[in-house]
Amino acid sequence: AQSVTQPDIHITVSEGASLELRCNYSYGATPYLFWYVQSPGQGLQLLLKYFSGDTLVQGIKGFEAEFKRSQSSFNLRKPSVHWSDAAEYFCAVGAPGGSYIPTFGRGTSLIVHP
């Protein structure tokens, strides 16, 4: 069975600082990988996704993530954080197959200090 680990429950950064949110997965083949963001009281919004090809993927809001097969990781990065980035971030792993159910990490809460 697949699993997703987001080791950091909370991360605090200063506005303008760089950000990296960690995601490690366990899956036997090349997975589909996703990052979602959730603002308070809202649903999840897709930031970016990886299915195949270039291992560095660009997403919305200036985010990017890199798939590293050797480390089973898909870390999310942003060079300069804005106060509006404060939210909960979820990593998810899926796979080919219409009935495949993705697995979500427990989330990382990002706090941005002015």
Add this chain to the structure above:
Amino acid sequence: DVKVTQSSRYLVKRTGEKVFLECVQDMDHENMFWYRQDPGLGLRLIYFSYDVKMKEKGDIPEGYSVSREKKERFSLILESASTNQTSMYLCASRRGSRTQYFGPGTRLTVL
């Protein structure tokens, strides 16, 4: 853009009431999902449906049922609401095995 809507953003019900949460998507997706989200527990899958009238139990189906009579609509039913079902409920839809798109969520409080 994919649009997933949920019938209510906030809902307050009494213990023992029957509760219906509705979800509608406009992109002809065959797969639809219901999750509940609780602090520290992440997203937990209640049920999913891969076609009209088809459903599969997720990780925590107890106390819930679902209905999918039309492709665009997936309903979650709490037959007899209990206080431990107070939670955020999220609906999602997906074509094939690709990206899930989420609705805005329903914050349900059971008193």
